[in-house]
Amino acid sequence: MIYQKLNETIIQLVGGKENIQAVVHCMTRLRFTLKDRSKAKTEELKNVDGVIDVVSNNVAYQVIIGTHVNEVHAELVSMLGINPTTDSNQATKEKKHPLKAMLDLVSETMTPVIEPIIASGLLAGFLSLFTITGVLSEESPTYILLNSIREAVFFFLPILIAMSCAKRLKASPYLAVALAATLVSTSINGVAELSIFGISLPQTTYANSFIPIILAVWFMGHLTTFLNKYIPKFLHYFLNPVLIMVICLPVTLLLFGPIGIWIGDGIGLLFKLLMDTFGSWIVVMLYAAFQPFLIMLGAGNFMMPLALNFVNEMGYDPIFLAAATISDLAVAGAMLGYFLRAKESKQKQLFGTVSFSALMGVTEPAIYGAFIKYRRPFIAVMIGGGLGGLFAGLMNVKTYSIVWGLMGLPSYAQNQDFSNLIFMVIAVLIAFIGAAVSAYILGIPETNTAKNEEETFSEETALEKESTFAKKLTLQPVAKGELVQLADIKDQAFSTGALGKGIGIIPSTSEVVSPVDGEVTVVFPTKHAIGIQTKEGVEILIHIGVDTVELDGTYFDTIVQPGDKVKKGQLLATVDFDGLKKEGYDTTIIVVITNTTDYLDVIPAIHEKLVLNDEMVTIVF
Template sequence: MKYQSFNEEIIRLIGGKDNIQAVVHCMTRLRFTLKDRSKAKTEELKALDGVIDVVSNNVAYQVIIGTHVSEVHAELISMLGIAPNSNEETEVNEKKNPLKAAMDLLSETMTPVIEPIIASGLLAGFLSLFSITGLISADSPTYQLLDSIRSAVFFFLPILIAMSCAKRLKASPYLAVALAATLVSSSINDVAGLSIFGIQLPQMVYANSFIPIILAVWFMGQLTVLLKKYVPKFLQYFLNPLLIMVICLPVTLLIFGPIGIWIGDGIGWFFEVLHNTFGSWIVVMLYAALQPFLIMLGAGNFMMPLALNFVNKMGYDPIFLAAATISDLAVSGAMLGYFLRAKDSKQKQLFGTVSFSALMGVTEPAIYGVFIKYRRPFVAVMIGGGIGGLFAGLMNVKTYSIVWGLMGLPSYADNQDFSNLVFMIISVVVGFVTAAIAAYILGIPQEEKEGQKKESLNENDQAKLATLKKVPLASVVEGKIVPLSEIKDQAFSTGALGKGLGIIPSDNRIVAPVSGEVSAVFPTKHAIGIKTEQGVEVLIHIGIDTVELDGKYFDTIVSQGDSVKQGQLLSTVDFAEIQTKGYDPTVIVVITNTMDYLDVVPVARENVVADDECLTVIL
């Protein structure tokens, strides 16, 4: 544990484990409910390295840590052996577009399942290579035993999918697995002539499938919620599991099984029509060119269910897995191009490291560490990946196993299809080399050139340049300005969390004071963090002790990771109701990394309206 010794000291100074009744966390502080506050050694806690301040009031005993408090809290409750307060840890339920919600579910479900799928796919590739070279005979016991890993992973895929998606769909993972195991059992899977309640069932193959079990687990989650609502609590432990299984199995066999298979067949039919009409090369080319964008958008795993469907129906994937491998190698090539072009040793180290990572099939470091910052590598990958994907599509390259990356290349020779392997190798080399050349020609991104220009200035010039730079912050809400020293919260009034000011609001709209990225949105919606391109970290704390309201009266419309513009609406707050409940509505704005700058200067005026400058950060 990163904070184990720190937490041990906190526990000791606060009176020991037995003195702690509960502990939750706010945006910056641990909030303890103590059995006896007199046992806490407050002054020693304040002096503890890592503690900013300690505030004890009628709300809670609060130990102010900083914005990394969530990490400290996670380890602390583990050491204490107590559960986090549900009010503080409740997730915000957002309404999503149904299609986006379905895509998110598929992506999140496939992520933990990828591990055994990759293992089985790579194993299949190496077994194919060993068989071709004569190292192991396909009829030998060794080959058969190792191949059973591959066949078992895909045969029992519904069980893996059920375990992965159950909690997301509010179902019991164990009941979901039991249902999936029932579907792939020898008494149901691919058995003809079955009937239930006198209704004839179609002959269905559930092994290797994934859509029927996802639909079934979704229904199980809905049924679970319904039964908890209407079945008496003293009967739920015994009765609910029985009702869930007895109801879910026939519904799955009668409805979700056929629907899932039809959806799978429909996907296959769509791409078959596309292939016969235009050629699958279009899809292969586009996916190989655009995969980095999909990864950046969090949709990198959306192709996995489609690839699985192809392998189940056709015995190979004609599109996605080959395109993914070509794209990964194009990313590696683009980073190699920048490695060869860069002169700065730190840049060379960065580009070389992420190039090797992408070569091994892990492209996230390159995409998030380089692509987003410099942008031009996207163009290089689109060129290299697109050309490599075009060649693979035109040559009808097939992926016989669920695997991608260099380690999976042997699987392309499965079924003695050596020409398929050769075409795939050519596609990968074309994508890699073309992306490297394109990146080298595109040159060093402008951001780096500007950085080198700044480095060429002498120290005096750099100091003068720094004194001329500032970041102005507009008001987050209309109202009356209050000096930070007058805020009725010691953590803020002492400046422990950084310099800033308070605003007594006269409007219900909270807007962004600067442009930047939303670095944090607390689950109870009372605090929002924004980080600017210059690195300024802004904390907007709405009201004092309003964490206790658990999000009530707050309508926050941004999420962590969102990009916002200055003046953009962040949240709507019913301040009248907050005051009615006895809470101070003052909105506090502080720069949490104040020490990184020359100064943070509040504006010298009494009232502010929208777009008025209220703070200035001197860089």
Template sequence: MQYQALNNKIIELVGGKENIQAVVHCMTRLRFTLKDREKADTEALKSIDDVIDVVNNNVSYQIIIGTHVADVYDELVTMLGIKNNTDEIVADKPKKNIVKSILDVVSESMTPILEPIICAGLLAALLSIISLTGIISVDSSTYKIFDALRTAVFYFLPILMAMSSAKRLGASPYLAVALAATILSAPINGVAGLTLFAIPLPQITYANSFIPILLAVWFMGYVTKFVKKIVPNTLQYFLTPLLIMLITLPATLIVFGPLGYYLGEGIIQFFNLLMKYVGSWFVMMLYSALQPFIVMLGAGNFIMPVVAALIASDGYDPAFISSATISDIAVGGAMLGYFLKTRNSKQKQLFGTVTLSAILGVTEPAIYGVFVKFRRPFIAVMIGGGLGGLFAGLTGVKAYSIAWGLFGLPAYIGKGDFMNLWLMVTAVIISFVGAAIAAYVLGIPAEDGIPSQESVIKPKKLQADSESHYTTLSVDSVVDGKLVQLSEINDAAFSSGAMGKGVGIYPNVNQIASPVTGTITAVFPTKHALGITGSDGVEVLVHIGIDTVELEGQYFEVLVKQGDTIESGQPIANVDFEKVKAAGYEIPVIIIITNTNEYLDIIPIADKDVKVNESVMNIILR
């Protein structure tokens, strides 16, 4: 428990467990209902490093913690052994979509390892070009050394995945990497005849895959929590890692490895039945459309035994290698479509980079870096790849060797069969153009990570001195009124800057507007606070009044709900400020940038009268 020491001090200084009748929390503070407030040592509480301030008013005893208060609260109620009875946590939490949750975990785990994946993709493209031009022979040591870098990235993908997913899934990164290295080791990876506790293990190749290790690390996260609960603190350092590995490694070899293996076997049998009873044309169309999903599942290499058997018996592969190439080119087409569509320079750079590697037969950078995160490219490839695969299947395209990508096209000549080559080239063009058009038309919604052109907050230049300029983003006023500096707000949680930099505005109208274009990420049930994430990643808290949480939503009307996409200046709430003041509450509307630390600086404007859509802060980018 990360905040156990802090919570122990708080419990002691408010008079012990027996003095706590109830506790809830809002955005920044713990709100205690104490049986006897005289037992609380306010000055001692204020002296705790992690406590910003203590407020003792007629309604509750408040300990201001900061934006991480929810985590402190969760541990506190566990230690107190009372029901989590807060009614001030963010309202309207959407129901979890299991598919989206899984894709989010995969996407978040893949993002940190994009650098080596993109490096490997570009290196593959470079090696293909220089080998065909004869600059370097594929048999030379120079080629093999650089090719080792390319192959190593994908061979050791389980290790990279373990490292990047561990913290997200609650496991130790070092133990996760140790687990991945173990299943990739020579005694396990691809070895036949293994048994564990007299249980026979199937022959499984873990290299180039990530689903087994991702499942294993997910399981390790739960094992970690369990082991830490049962092992005494004095033995944690020695026993915890050992017990985690003793439980997780067998589970990986017995459960998660075979799960991926049988998934691959099922795919092979499925396509074999289709080729036998429906026709190879249908298989080519289906595989060309679905290959990105198959690669994402780590099952891309499971077709190799089938392909090798087909070429050995018939001299050619009637479906799979051709489909893989068509699908790869379709991936490149989809990325080109998004490259042409987006106006976001960072995303344009990413799309342009992965386009080339996909065309040359390495789609992992696109699939792991773009498809899993943005979803819609899958549809574009299904359209373009499906059309190209259908054409190739109907015209009987054959692959005479195991080679794919743009520079694998000579494999379709066979013994002088140039018509087969031209048919394959036509199929590739169909898939590329079809996917590019589909991607351009589909676009990527702002909530998937790329803001629409209309929603981009346009940077402007703020002159710092005569020699340098900083690129800045602007945050607008949420209400017409008098702007004051945050230090003038009569609430330590805000005036101290502990929650982030910002401004306060004393309103002279009753309507509150959004300060940025983005998405509503939090709406408090008491309606006094809203969280907004801007299209450029700026995280904004709009807090209406001081201690107005105690009004429990009275005099407040929220016009949006969590998940809504909004524009800067769009009304988000109405407040009867006269009645709020009459009830005895101060009414500044506070705008806080809660991810202040991600920026070089945040500079509020000077005190003056402001209006909605007028800039009140400049965020200086790093």
């Protein structure tokens, strides 16, 4: 838990665990879906050590961390008790505008897929460099084997897309992958004169595509929900998977495949019309100039499907990938200009670090760490990136592989197109130098650093003082008996602490009483478990016996109902523990705090014997 302190502070300042509906991440940002954004203390969060910046907009509540965000996110979801694979499903419960929901889906789906795409794109760049220098020939076994990585990533792109978007669309990722694999199989992909149920199928190439599988998985998610509702539960495991596959495949072949291809062709025709009408140079110039604004809005990945569509249709991308690289180098140049202009060592360190990161194709640290704060670098990138994009557009620069950034430049010489590489190098130099000179001339606005540091110090001091007055809540035993530590319980879900910290009691009486004042939130139909919540929000689960759910209420007489207010020591249930023993069941009563992670600590008692006036568990908060 390297980032535990950072995550604890983030959780506190976004309004607490109960205010977090979902959290995902991209390359540098934690993207929160908050139930109530007004509870978030954005300005305080911006001053936290380890947080580059905070951006709250219509896309998401974004906390900018840096390129190590993956590790921070992993610890964060662990502390929150959230399953990261179902995280986005929870976020989809929030009602969104359909267009915004679609943009979010595409952007979030492409984020995890970018990793293999970057790998294959950079590999293509290096292979081009090796063939240019004569290190490898395109006919050599080494070249063929390494090139197969690049080819496989894009050929099987529908499989990667299916895995990435399945959970977001409430579909089984394994069934989604099985469907995608079927579509790219030699029996279907690009095969003519196919038919199903006597209906002729259009010839469709699914390899390298992305829209058909997204539509298919969307349909699969809705079909899964429908079947889960109307198919008897005991048949779900056996019947639902085969029904899902048998229904989804023909629907995809008849409907979503052609629609997806038409949409892809339509996107291509739209941009072709723009290029034919205005010239490709203006589109490249505008994208290179304004890409930082798209990244700031969380829409930076949306250009990826468009670029993929161009490469699939034309064999190269005439707009987005070259413009993205030019823009990244312009960002690096702007930060170099600020590095040369800065006088404070802390500023130089910041500008130097984010400049190098942008040079490698990751611009978020620069945009959120410096651009938003100083604003003038946006103008520098518009000047430098716009000039570089203008030159690339006029020279008709082509991007043959899905790659961007400095390391991808060798790929522009693919197909022995050396003039294409030269024009691209000139374009990025124009962007880099133009942005660096512009940023240096524009200068660094003065900031009231001393005041900010003083305010931060005051806030930290106040938080430290507040934390010294920790509160606690004690739980009395739910029954007289012998104490058992949770690790010794013969039930893995409880003994591992997966359900929260707590304690066990081997009862010596038949009565089970309330450990606190609170409200009964749940009484299981089998009467073996009762949930209580206190006014402080502590959630307590009282589980009577191990595996006693199998008895379906036999030997249990529950006194309370959900919604009842109870006092400490009030009778909840009477249990025939002797009957349980005769049936061979463990009679241990298990008490756990199911929202343990909300509190500083949950401390079980260490007495060997417990009576009703003892302290069974202490919650510190």
